[in-house]
Amino acid sequence: MVILILVLVVLVNLILQTTIFPYISVFGVEPNLALLAVISMAIFKGRFYGSFLGLTLGIIQDILFSPVLGVNSFILFFAGYLVGLLESKIIKDNLFIPILLSILGTIYYNFTYYIFMFFLSKNISFISFTRHVLLIETIYNCVLAIPIYKIFSKIYVAPKIRFGSK
Amino acid sequence: MSFFKRNKERMMVALVAIILIILIGVTSSERMALTKFEIILGNILTPIGKVSITISERISDFFSGIKNIVNLKEENEMLKKQVSLLEEENRNYLNIIGKTDYLRNELRLLENTKYNLIEAQVTGKEPGNWFNRFTIDKGLKDGVEKGNTVVQGIQIDQNTVIEGIVGRVVDVGDNWAKVVSIVDEDNRIAFKIIRTQDGGIISGNVDGRITGYLFDDKADVIKGDKLFTSGLGGAFVKDIYIGEIESVISDDNDLMKIIEIKPAIDFKKIYKVFIISD
Numbered sequence: 001m002v003i004l005i006l007v008l009v010v011l012v013n014l015i016l017q018t019t020i021f022p023y024i025s026v027f028g029v030e031p032n033l034a035l036l037a038v039i040s041m042a043i044f045k046g047r048f049y050g051s052f053l054g055l056t057l058g059i060i061q062d063i064l065f066s067p068v069l070g071v072n073s074f075i076l077f078f079a080g081y082l083v084g085l086l087e088s089k090i091i092k093d094n095l096f097i098p099i100l101l102s103i104l105g106t107i108y109y110n111f112t113y114y115i116f117m118f119f120l121s122k123n124i125s126f127i128s129f130t131r132h133v134l135l136i137e138t139i140y141n142c143v144l145a146i147p148i149y150k151i152f153s154k155i156y157v158a159p160k161i162r163f164g165s166k
Numbered sequence: 167m168s169f170f171k172r173n174k175e176r177m178m179v180a181l182v183a184i185i186l187i188i189l190i191g192v193t194s195s196e197r198m199a200l201t202k203f204e205i206i207l208g209n210i211l212t213p214i215g216k217v218s219i220t221i222s223e224r225i226s227d228f229f230s231g232i233k234n235i236v237n238l239k240e241e242n243e244m245l246k247k248q249v250s251l252l253e254e255e256n257r258n259y260l261n262i263i264g265k266t267d268y269l270r271n272e273l274r275l276l277e278n279t280k281y282n283l284i285e286a287q288v289t290g291k292e293p294g295n296w297f298n299r300f301t302i303d304k305g306l307k308d309g310v311e312k313g314n315t316v317v318q319g320i321q322i323d324q325n326t327v328i329e330g331i332v333g334r335v336v337d338v339g340d341n342w343a344k345v346v347s348i349v350d351e352d353n354r355i356a357f358k359i360i361r362t363q364d365g366g367i368i369s370g371n372v373d374g375r376i377t378g379y380l381f382d383d384k385a386d387v388i389k390g391d392k393l394f395t396s397g398l399g400g401a402f403v404k405d406i407y408i409g410e411i412e413s414v415i416s417d418d419n420d421l422m423k424i425i426e427i428k429p430a431i432d433f434k435k436i437y438k439v440f441i442i443s444d
Contacts, residue, residue, distance in 0.1 A: 011214075018219075018289075020225075025434070033293065034293060051179070061293060064207075064211060064344075065292035067336050067337060067344070069189050069193040070187070074183065077182060077183075077186070081179060116190065
């Protein structure tokens with residue numbers, strides 16, 4: 001069951017992210033669906049599944065698109081692991097948690113990406129990136145975090161027991 | 167051994183991290199070809215991407231169609247005017263060609279140096295905002311090679327007119343290939359200005375603009391000059407339209423002329439591209 005959901009999440013994420021999302025970008029900025037899926041997964045299923053999903057999604061993204069393998073896998077793996085460490089300590093009903101985590105996650109993702117690009121000697125100005133892209137992406141991500149978190153909570157939280165008719 | 171047992175999980179995490187960092191280090195230098203595993207994965211995922219990108223293309227076309235209905239009438243009138251203007255211009259050119267043998271010879275030369283074009287469909291775009299890359303559905307089997315130039319064109323009566331440059335093939339699988347577009351930071355293109363034959367280099371920016379500089383700081387450039395690839399360095403095929411200059415900023419301190427370019431192609435809407443195979 002868990003494996004089936006994992007495969008499904010990977011496939012749906014890949015299709016949405018690579019084909020449809022580029023066309024619904026705001027100011028030329030796309031949301032990072034993979035990161036949100038990893039964060040939601042880690043909140044519900046803990047560090048093992050979170051980091052595993054991050055690793056799989058990252059490796060597929062790396063192989064399909066980037067000439068350098070491992071950057072996305074590294075970042076998403078640790079995103080899943082670090083969020084997963086909090087799993088037993090947070091209240092899952094609170095919508096504030098995924099929003100906060102998605103903001104932190106987006107900043108973490110892009111900052112780590114920048115560090116990797118710096119060591120791979122790609123000359124990219126981080127200040128201009130922050131001003132033009134990071135700000136919008138953070139807002140977009142934290143808006144999108146809510147529906148994605150809801151979908152995951154539908155899958156993983158057992159339905160409440162009801163007595164009698166409503 | 168008890169240390170390893172107690173910290174089993176941490177060891178695992180550290181191991182994965184080290185493996186990934188080694189992987190980054192190994193693959194960051196120029197590679198000759200893709201590994202078998204990558205090729206197989208690409209072969210499986212390419213058809214899936216092809217189907218879903220076709221669907222999303224339809225959807226976005228539908229919505230933009232609705233948006234355009236309002237502007238249709240205005241646009242129609244404007245286009246009619248433009249057609250008559252172009253017809254006149256065309257007649258003038260035909261006149262010149264008819265008159266001069268020299269020009270006729272040059273035209274024949276141009277006709278003979280046709281590129282060998284391979285048509286391909288875009289199957290997916292890289293997620294994230296750092297780079298501008300995509301995959302296409304043609305690969306080694308169709309004759310695509312690493313380093314080929316990718317252009318966009320229109321097909322008119324079996325003749326393909328090249329509209330502008332899109333990017334470069336960086337990796338090839340059996341039936342798929344990775345393309346890095348020219349708005350990517352990673353790509354640098356040597357260009358020349360068609361009016362004055364001045365040369366320079368442009369590259370993409372993280373915020374989607376294309377900027378560059380001229381080799382000669384005293385070069386005479388103005389807004390609206392047309393840029394073509396010069397083929398210097400051999401990374402791109404020569405004489406392909408890039409775009410026109412949007413603004414010129416001269417920097418007296420750096421002794422450089424910085425230009426900003428408006429590309430000929432809308433990079434948000436690429437569905438079909440052509441690959442120039444040598």
